[in-house]
Structure formats: C-alpha cells, structure tokens
Amino acid sequence: MNSQPSIGLAHDYLLVLRGAERTFATMADCWPGAPIYTLLYDPPGTFARFEDHPVFTSPVQRLGIRQRGFRRLLPLFPRAAERLPVQDHELIISSSSAFAHGVRPRQDAQHVCYCHSPFRYAWHERERALEEAPRIARPLLGAVLNRVRDWDLEAAQRATHYIANSRITQQRIAEFWGRDSVVVHPPVEVDRFSIGEPQDFLLVVMELVRHKRVDFALEAARRAGRPIKVVGTGPDRERLERLHGDHAEFLGRVDDEPLAGLYSSALALVVPNVEEFGIAAVEAQAAGRPVVAVNAGGVRETLIDGETGILVPVDDHDALAEALSQTNFTRFSPQRIHAHALGFSADAFKHRLTSEVERLTGVRSPLVTAAQAA
DSSP states (O other): OOSSOOEEEEESOBSSOSHHHHHHHHHHHHSTTOOEEESOBOTTTTTTTTTTSOEEEOGGGGGTOOTTTGGGGGGGHHHHHHTSOOTTOSEEEEEESSSGGGOOOOTTOEEEEEESOSOGGGTTTHHHHHHHSOGGGHHHHHHHHHHHHHHHHHHHTTOSEEEESSHHHHHHIIIIIOOOOEEOOOOBOGGGOOOOOOOSOEEEESOOOGGGOHHHHHHHHHHHTOOEEEEOOOTTHHHHHHHHTTTEEEEESOOHHHHHHHHHHSSEEEEOSOOSSOHHHHHHHHTTOOEEEESSTTHHHHOOBTTTEEEEOTTOHHHHHHHHHHOOGGGSOHHHHHHHHGGGBHHHHHHHHHHHHHHHHSOOOHHHHHHHHO
C-alpha cells in the first residue's frame, strides 16, 4: 500500500443524527473529503453534516424511504450493502451496527470496521423483535432474521479488523462472530454542555422503542414520586403516553440547544436499559448531572458509581425506584462529574481512533500528518 492510499468511508444509513451517526460524523472528520457509502441518505435529516463529503447510496435510495419506514426494507439491505461501489479504495473504514461491515472492498484492500453492535435483531435481541411483531408476521420475520444472521456471520469474516465501541460490544463480536477487536469509546460533544441549576425532575433521553425499556424508568419514577421528562420519539411513544401520561411529560425530539438545557437542569438522567455505550449518559455528566443506570453495558465504563451516578441491578424495579426516591442528588459534585466526562471528548476519540487505524493498517490520518507538519 502506498503512503497516500485511497480511503472510503461507510455507514449503515444516514437518515437522522443520533449517537451512531454523530460518531460516524466525527470519524469522517478524521478523513476530510473521503467518499461516503451508505444504504440510505437524507441530507435534511442529518442537518447537512456530511455535505463536505461525496455521498454514494445504494439502489434502495430510489424507493424514497426515510426514517419512519426504512425497517421495512430489512430483507434488501444485506445484498445492497455488498453492492455499494467501494472497490476503488485501498482502505475502507466503516461504522456499523447492522450492514456496513458487509461491504465488499476489492481483494487487496483493508477494511477496518468500527462496530457499535452486531445487528441486534439477528443476534441478542432476536426474540424481542419477534415478540414485537404481529403474530401473523412472526414466521416470515423469523425466516428473514435467520437469513440475515447467516449473511452477517459470513460478512464478519471479510473485514480485516474490528474496533468495538465498548467492552460489551467487544464480547459480542467475539461470541457471535469469533473475531477479536480493540475498544475505542465513541465521541461525545462535551463542549455543548455546561453546568446549570438542577430542578425537580428526572430525565430520559432515548429512542422510544420497546427494547429501550423506557416504561421501566417511568414506572420507577411513578413509584418514587418524582416528575420525569422524556426526550425522544419512536413507535412505542403512543403506548408509553397512554400508560404514563399522567405523571411523565413527553417532549418528542428536542434540538441540541434546548436538550443541553434539559440535561443541566435535571436532577438526574435515568438509563433503564443495557446500552452498548450510552452517549446520553456521558452528555448528562458533561452537564454536571448524575446518572442512575442499570449496572450493565457501556455505563460501567463511563460512570463512576457513587461519584458521577448510581448503578442499580438489572431488572430490579424496587432498586431503581428506591434509588430515585431516596438519593439526595444535590450531594454529587457537578464539577467532578463534568471533569470526568471530558475524557470522552471528540478530540480524545479522534486521537484514539486514528492511532488505532494507523497501528492496524499503517495508514496515517491526514489530521495527524497535518498536526505533525504544523
């Protein structure tokens, strides 16, 4: 490989700007102007964040599907990913929680995949996906997921190297795919947040889908007698509002600036589910607020129990309700919490990621080269 290889970037779909897309945006900043390959792309939905890169999409883009309906195309995505035209590049750097790790570079190319999670519905949340589907559709969905899992396992053997976003993802990469990986935690835009004055409400920030277990947090808040605000939207919103609308305030999707204000004025953020990393937990800490989370997944790497938040046992409704009702959240030091969050900054991520890519492939990021030349 020459000293200036052609580099291409890949991500599953760029329809909104949530955690995985924000991580990929920071990855793209490490390779300015590199072409991006993705199954579906919506520039307004991603706030034109990728306009400085040429973006190439799959043929399914022509169907005009956006965020609300893209899951219906599940059977088409594996082969569509394989057909993304990445063959001009000597190095592919992908960001994947589903299909982007299955692109097919040319035979002499290297492929480094930053993995947010193996495709959850084909692996560790398959049964949940089936339970949430209409009963009549379950046999067909089960067959589709079986085919996707077979494809996913085969695709995982083609990537040259894997980088995991957390230890739980690293464990799943080993268990499901039989592949080794190193851990580089995702970036968080910590500079967007500042310490404020807490008010009397708890906060949940996540997509409203059943596997996020928002109802677990809302029921615990009810039992604790604490007001709670919910930021996010999704297919489970109607059900949650019906069950918890008497004591929870549903705010829908909230822009960055007002969201930062909500973080800094909340008593605490509640994380009721197992997240591979959990960017919201770091965002809340960047705003100086503690986090109450189940003791599993990425929060074990981002939260210091007793100092920047509280960890409670998984699936223990009583423990979560007790933590929300009995904790004096003013005892936490906002300055200490904020300082801890700075370790997950975008600059820290860029340094760790580009160093790891260089170690694995010998290819140096233009950002590193420019910094050394300055």
